[in-house]
Amino acid sequence: MPMTAAHTARLLITCADRPGIVQAVSSFLYHHGANIISLDQYATEEQGGTYFMRVEFALDRLQEVRDVLTRSFGDTVAAQYQMSWQLTLVGDIKKVGILVSKYDHALLELLWRWSRGLLPCEITQVVSNHEDLRDAVERFGVPYHVVKVTKENKVEAEAEIHELMAGNDVLVLARYMQILSSEFVEKWSYRVINIHHSFLPAFVGADPYRQAYEKGVKLIGATAHYVTADLDQGPIIEQAVERVSHRYTVEDLRELGEDVERNVLTRAVRWHLEDRVIVHDNKTIVFD
Known part of the structure; x- marks a missing residue:
């Protein structure tokens, strides 16, 4: 600092x-x-x-x-x-909690940049619904918690996550493959940032890059936005696209798409941490 x-x-x-x-x-x-x-x-x-x-x-x-x-x-x-x-x-360093499932690309980008002093924050902990990424996270010296989420225990799981994340200024969904309830989101109004591919509303569901490949898309991208009660409809903070061609395989699309995701999410989080974002109605003013 x-x-x-x-x-x-x-x-x-x-x-x-x-x-x-x-x-x-x-x-x-x-x-x-x-x-x-x-x-x-x-x-x-x-x-x-x-x-x-x-x-x-x-x-x-x-x-x-x-x-x-x-x-x-x-x-x-x-x-x-x-x-x-x-x-x-500026001297009041914001605290960040991260939620993740099994995909590690966005998570590791945030941790790496934070460890190099490139994100002005304190990453306090990572919460996941899977055990898979524990070793990768703990190598950065960040606590890792597993909170299993099922249809039957969703209310209790979200209450546990809320308690674990208490004291953080912002939560980042680094490919957290669970839908947060409106009750949870309300407690963290405009303090939860999500990243997803920019095919929406097309190619919803599993394996969007394979769906995109089968449709012969020519652009892929990513969107970072604040999470609201309306699924994937929150104010957009940052987006980016890359042009692709018929020569790209499914794996090529996925690799490039994940690269776009990690960069878009990092920019959105940094801009939030640097107080560059103002939410107005369902839009953002971003002084980048």
């Missing part, structure tokens, strides 16, 4: 668009001695739309003045513009 991280914070803002917002935010930070490092903004319309802003700033003694700064911003600027907002400190 860079030394400057202890003095750096991020501000995410959503509000109705109107003149003066940038000036109000900038003046507030200036009068509190902060230096703006970056400022990104987006409005849905030229006039009268919804406004989004991400500001990263540095401030000496940030930990000491955090509460005062937060309260002051809420009482003045945020109240004036009726903002939905959050202030986070």
Whole structure:
């Protein structure tokens, strides 16, 4: 973690668009001695739309003045513009829990990048419904728990997973082949990130790459999104595609597809950790 991280914070803002917002935010930070490092903004319309802003700033003694700064911003600027907002400190490392089944490509990419300091988080543990990946995970020094899930014990299994994951800031489904209940998802609203192939709604069910091969697809890809109660309908964070041809075998498609999945998921998780994503309705604003 860079030394400057202890003095750096991020501000995410959503509000109705109107003149003066940038000036109000900038003046507030200036009068509190902060230096703006970056400022990104987006409005849905030229006039009268919804406004989004991400500001990263540095401030000496940030930990000491955090509460005062937060309260002051809420009482003045945020109240004036009726903002939905959050202030986070870069030095407050987010905790990540991972759920996985048997496919290891997305999981190992996250663990490898985290072990190299390329993901700004603490991976606290991995929960799986299978024993298969225990050795691979524990080599990274991360606890591994198995919670079997069946139709008969789904409620109890999800309660155990929720308890194991308590204290995490975000959960990542690194090819976790179980459908989470709406009750579970509600407890982790917009804090669960999933990855899947981008063939949906085509080729649902088992072995989508073989189905794609048999249909002669020319593009394959992956989608990372927040999990909602509507299956695979949550706000999309990141997507990517690769062109393929008739020369690709099923295994070629699967290998390339898994490569796309791991990269798309990693970007989505990193952007979430870096407070680059704002959810609005069923869409995301991603300041990448």
